[in-house]
Amino acid sequence: MTTLLETLSSRGSDSGGSFEASGGGSEPERENRPVKETQIIAIYGKGGIGKSFTLANLSYMMAQQGKKVLLIGCDPKSDTTSLLFGGRACPTIIETSSKKKESGEEVEIGDVCFKRDGVYAMELGGPEVGRGCGGRGIIHGFELLEKLGFHEWDFDYVLLDFLGDVVCGGFGLPIARDMCQKVIVVGSNDLQSLYVANNVCSAVEYFRKLGGNVGVAGMVINKDDGTGEAHAFAKEVGIPVLSAIPADEDIRRKSANYQIVGKPGSQWAPMFEALAENVASAPPIHPTPLGQDGLLDLFSAEETGADFVLTPATVADMRGANVSEKPSLEVIYEEI
Numbered sequence: 001m002t003t004l005l006e007t008l009s010s011r012g013s014d015s016g017g018s019f020e021a022s023g024g025g026s027e028p029e030r031e032n033r034p035v036k037e038t039q040i041i042a043i044y045g046k047g048g049i050g051k052s053f054t055l056a057n058l059s060y061m062m063a064q065q066g067k068k069v070l071l072i073g074c075d076p077k078s079d080t081t082s083l084l085f086g087g088r089a090c091p092t093i094i095e096t097s098s099k100k101k102e103s104g105e106e107v108e109i110g111d112v113c114f115k116r117d118g119v120y121a122m123e124l125g126g127p128e129v130g131r132g133c134g135g136r137g138i139i140h141g142f143e144l145l146e147k148l149g150f151h152e153w154d155f156d157y158v159l160l161d162f163l164g165d166v167v168c169g170g171f172g173l174p175i176a177r178d179m180c181q182k183v184i185v186v187g188s189n190d191l192q193s194l195y196v197a198n199n200v201c202s203a204v205e206y207f208r209k210l211g212g213n214v215g216v217a218g219m220v221i222n223k224d225d226g227t228g229e230a231h232a233f234a235k236e237v238g239i240p241v242l243s244a245i246p247a248d249e250d251i252r253r254k255s256a257n258y259q260i261v262g263k264p265g266s267q268w269a270p271m272f273e274a275l276a277e278n279v280a281s282a283p284p285i286h287p288t289p290l291g292q293d294g295l296l297d298l299f300s301a302e303e304t305g306a307d308f309v310l311t312p313a314t315v316a317d318m319r320g321a322n323v324s325e326k327p328s329l330e331v332i333y334e335e336i
Contacts, residue, residue: 039157041217041279042174044164045186046196047077050222053255054186054245055161056083057262058279061272063118064264067156072145073123074138074171080161081114081121087258090114092125093141109148120155138171157280164196175203175214182217182284184242189221189229191299198295201237201287208286215284218242220275229298236294237287243275 045051052073059071073080081090093112100107113122124141142150160180162171174180183204185197197219204216218240221230225247234241245251251268254261262272 038155039182039280040160040174040180041157041182041184042160042162042180042214043184043186044162044196044200046193047075047163047165049186049188049193049196050245051075051161051186052080052083054220054222054275055080055159057260057268057272058275059119059121059157059159060084060117060260061262061264061269061276062157065273065276067118068154069119070153070155070158071119071121071161072158073121073125073161074141075161075163076125077163081123083255083258083260084116084119084121085114085258090121090123092123093144094125097140097144107144107148112148138173142173164200172203175200175207175212178213180214182215182282184217184220184279185239186220186222187230187233188223189225189227191229191295194230194233194298195295197233198237198289201239202289204287205289213284216287217279217282217284221245223247232298233290233295236290236298239285239287240278240282242278242282243271245271 043051043055052075055071059069062069071080071084082088091112093107096111097107100111113120115121124138160174162174164171164185175183183200185200187193187197201216204212204214207214216237216239219230219234220242221234221244223246224230224244231241231244251261261268263269264273
């Protein structure tokens with residue numbers, strides 16, 4: 001039996017990552033049906049950097065442009081869909097699966113997938129703190145999606161929201177197993193978010209060398225204050241900036257109140273319209289990850305301490321007042 005992970009892998013590695021939206025009928029009938037070109041895109045970034053904000057508004061705008069979009073939250077915090085649904089937390093796949101299993105029932109699509117204005121969304125969820133592995137939860141969630149018929153669904157875009165700080169295998173699945181065609185990183189003008197973005201680029205290149213096909217389509221700069229570090233990072237690693245979302249009080253306030261700002265006709269509509277077009281057309285490319293010194297060089301040495309010189313510690317430093325010199329047992333011969 002072909003698993004969902006194997007199915008996604010085969011889709012991501014072919015040209016365009018297309019798959020057939022089948023739903024019954026004879027083999028000849030299915031063969032004559034048009035093939036739906038579905039873009040599966042994984043979005044990575046530091047926790048709290050604005051992935052959920054970006055994806056909620058991006059998916060909403062795509063739907064308003066006539067696209068059929070599935071948004072899947074793959075973060076244990078389960079905050080991906082909250083903005084889309086006005087702050088309402090939808091039941092997660094893992095949580096629902098556990099409850100249904102206890103009662104001897106099967107999970108149905110209506111138990112975990114919800115929609116708003118053309119956007120379909122669900123949350124994989126994760127274990128409670130200290131009670132399980134988040135990465136394993138991701139794997140379990142995708143296995144359940146297979147049972148729900150993922151390979152028969154008919155979407156233009158499937159957007160996966162992944163936490164970039166976590167480096168375990170579960171969160172790296174889209175890159176490691178070609179589950180998507182391309183990756184988008186979300187960052188800002190701060191060292192930590194760019195460190196995470198750089199790590200994601202490193203992962204993409206690592207699996208490329210092992211035969212993978214996933215590439216980085218570009219970067220979304222969130223809360224852009226104009227200092228330029230994120231733009232400099234994108235230029236150095238060789239990826240385009242798909243959008244620079246300003247650090248604006250109107251955006252901050254509305255997002256804090258669970259409002260979609262990327263609505264047609266709104267002040268911010270042109271920005272998300274352009275982002276939707278860029279996301280759709282950006283090809284997956286090979287990034288050139290930076291080393292630690294390269295990241296530090298993006299910032300002023302006065303701000304990061306990049307000009308600090310490492311001073312080795314001594315045994316005397318470690319022992320403090322208890323240090324005492326012991327006579328050496330080494331035999332030293334006089335030079336002839």
